[in-house]
Amino acid sequence: MAEITDGGASRAGDGENVAPMEEGPRRLRADAERNRRRLLDAATEVFSERGLEVGVGEIAQRAGVGRGTLFRNFPSKEDLIAAIVVERFRESIARGAALLEADDPGEALFTLLDQALTRSETDRALFEALDDAWLCRKDIGAVHTEMLTMLDALVRRAQEAGAVRADIGAVDILVLVKGMCEATRSLRHLDGDFELRQLDLVRAAICAPGHQRPLRGRPPTMHEFELRRPPAGRSAAVSG
């Protein structure tokens, strides 16, 4: 039915070098393992290019397998998307954890937000999954909690350093950044500076009093907004 349901966390995406006696996901046959990876790669590619509405048939074809194989590895299209989302979440958490070692705690946080914006095109499935309907899945809820834990540590360090306002929390920032990245991604006909301005606005919102900076670039005029519109934009599906 293509609605977000609780898909359980069986075979939660790890995939690489599973220890022989590990719990959880049973070892896959070599060809199955390869097919699974091909499906994830093909789906990641088309999803970031054209969004979540691309058909499972095309994904299977691009991965060089039959449609049935896709549904053997992922009980539903939603589960396929969730597996990708979990992978992207893990990567993002790893980047954040690395930034916990950085010298300047304030810049460390802002660097993470910058990375989020930069990757918001390829990670679009990740951002779309940051809502009630997806978070109630056990697998996504789990990595999301890890994400918040990491972000919380980064925010506290930045607050102790006096770079970020004291009355804000990790959830506040995550939601603000999610919205900004998605709104910016869907207006890609505006030039690159526009994204940086939006990032600067988020920074202005969360920085400590007295740390104000000017926005990069200059405000797009209505005229620019009109002119740069794509000639025959087709991308967002209404349904299917």
Added chain:
Amino acid sequence: MAEITDGGASRAGDGENVAPMEEGPRRLRADAERNRRRLLDAATEVFSERGLEVGVGEIAQRAGVGRGTLFRNFPSKEDLIAAIVVERFRESIARGAALLEADDPGEALFTLLDQALTRSETDRALFEALDDAWLCRKDIGAVHTEMLTMLDALVRRAQEAGAVRADIGAVDILVLVKGMCEATRSLRHLDGDFELRQLDLVRAAICAPGHQRPLRGRPPTMHEFELRRPPAGRSAAVSG
């Protein structure tokens, strides 16, 4: 195919009391006019309740007409959505125009943003339409330009009054607010204060230096975030 195409602006939604010799939309027969309105009302209702993925069959049924009648009035589901979006845009523009008369130019702007947040649930189709794929439609592009014109006037007044930073423009603000409203709407299990905090963050981002205020409420903890999650959330369709 349910993709966003240029649907032209024929019969752009005005509907009420068309002057006899007006150009453009030919006068509809009385029953057809009533059916058209019923379809718009039924669609508005179910879209705001359950999102754009509700089926046309249900909409037609709710309006008390056959499916064919829906497609006679609106060549595609997308055109039906666009007609609703245009109506909501017009309402929003009217509210903004009224605020141009307000005494305090800064508060006038922030009041508009507050209204946007308050109405983001019922106007969700409007926010979803604020992207490349929808804006390239002539009918939506036109009202969007009107919207920016109104917002631009409101912003300039607020800037002259010193309430809003000088290096920001209407497009910057519209995009920031769109993202914030959508991100907040999809996390409705958090209590009402959370929305106000997000609005305060937007305000902090766009206000002039030295106008800082504390955020209302307090940051949601991760624990709260987990606990308040809906038991069996189903709302966002992956496709169809």
Added chain:
DNA sequence: ACCTGAACACCGTTCAAGT
């Protein structure tokens, strides 16, 4: 002029038949 529901095309999902 307008209304209607059967029919069509498309896409997610299942499953009997294969290896």
Added chain:
DNA sequence: ACCTGAACACCGTTCAAGT
């Protein structure tokens, strides 16, 4: 064990037949 494509259900859209 795993793979496959034909078959099914669902939804947006069309259209011949009605009034």
